[in-house]
Amino acid sequence: MAETKATKVRKAGVPPIPRTGRRERNKQEKLDRILAAARDLFAAKGFNETTTQEIAQRADIGTGTLFLYAKTKEDLLIMVFHDEMIETSRTAFRKVSPDTPLIDQLMQVFNSMIAYHNRDLPLARALIREITVLSRPERREDVRSLMRVIYSGIADLLAATQKKEKLRTDVDLMMAAENFFGIYYLSLIGWLGGQTTKQDFVKRLRRKLTIAVEGLIDRTAGTPAAAKNRSAQKIR
Template identity: 45%
Template sequence: MSVAPQSVGRRERNKQHKLDRITAAAAELFAEHGVDEVTTQQIADKADIGTGTLFLYAKTKGELLLLVQNSSYADALAKGRTAAEAIPDIFDAVMAIIRPVVECNRKQIDNGRTYLREIVFGDPEEPQHRDALGLSVRTEAAIVDVLMRDPRLEHRNAATLAHIVSAIMFLSMAATINISKSVDEILAEISEQIYLLLPIGGTRRSAH
């Protein structure tokens, strides 16, 4: 017997509703207490589901953090891309993409650093890790789009530069030495490195 389309649609809506509840519960608890101080049982209780159901959506607390942070990262990247489109200067446009990503990552410092660690060391085949890696790729693509405004750059070189810019951003956010630094201080550190890296920097050094 075939399954009625209405039943399939209702089942998918129920799954999405549970996922939304899990994400909201994890986001609130992680923001209030930090990922290390929250248990999966607390998240399940707050989402009003059983732990068995919770593990159907995320098998570990790390995956739950990825679920939460990926959503915030995606919003931050969209904000940065929109801001960059309105900024003609290439260097400033690249920094416009980076700023909301850094702000997002530093809302809860321990959570942000754990998120970066999960991206680097997690299983790339696991859906939440795969989505996080995809966001990194999309970040580099956004930077490439900005760099390609410079007619001197070939796409291959722009892609290499974007990859280095992404590495600078991630290392600055993850570095233990930067734990106590503010968003603006981290952005200043990133800015100095990118300014020297990008070929357009040489045309603007007299202004710095």
């Protein structure tokens, strides 16, 4: 009798890839339909005008079933935003030009995020209101997982340019990454809140980030004191 592929895998000592059960597949398919329906309706009608009943109808499920996946419309907003912004962020970091100055790299990343929000400003305003002060703690991990992607991406940019731009080596890169994103986020709130135009927002953002980058530059690099310190470190 011919051996099955699964039997050959077991004999080779390779653990088989676990199959997703029908129940799990059905749950994922329903979640995908729910998020797609919410995304389409938010874009077409606006967040405030869309009801959970309409989302359930568009997803072809009952309202009770919808609430098993998301308790509120705000939950759905964050769930839709979470996946899209993670992909937006990852794509932005992948497209960064490594040979450009750090300030240009940061602006490339943040400009991608700005373009994402600019597609639907009313929806962006609703989103920022919700994630700035979460109304439900259940969504905290969604926001945290997105922040981990952004903070680690910025920290990687800092690490890659540390020697090239003579950045200080005594700085916690993840904390510096949080600072850079904080500058962007506060400026973003000002723009979405109507306190400034997009053009002025982007212009001032670059200036603010430049000041922050200047604070990371090692001013002692190349000085006699720095050379003496390096020699002492080699002797030790």
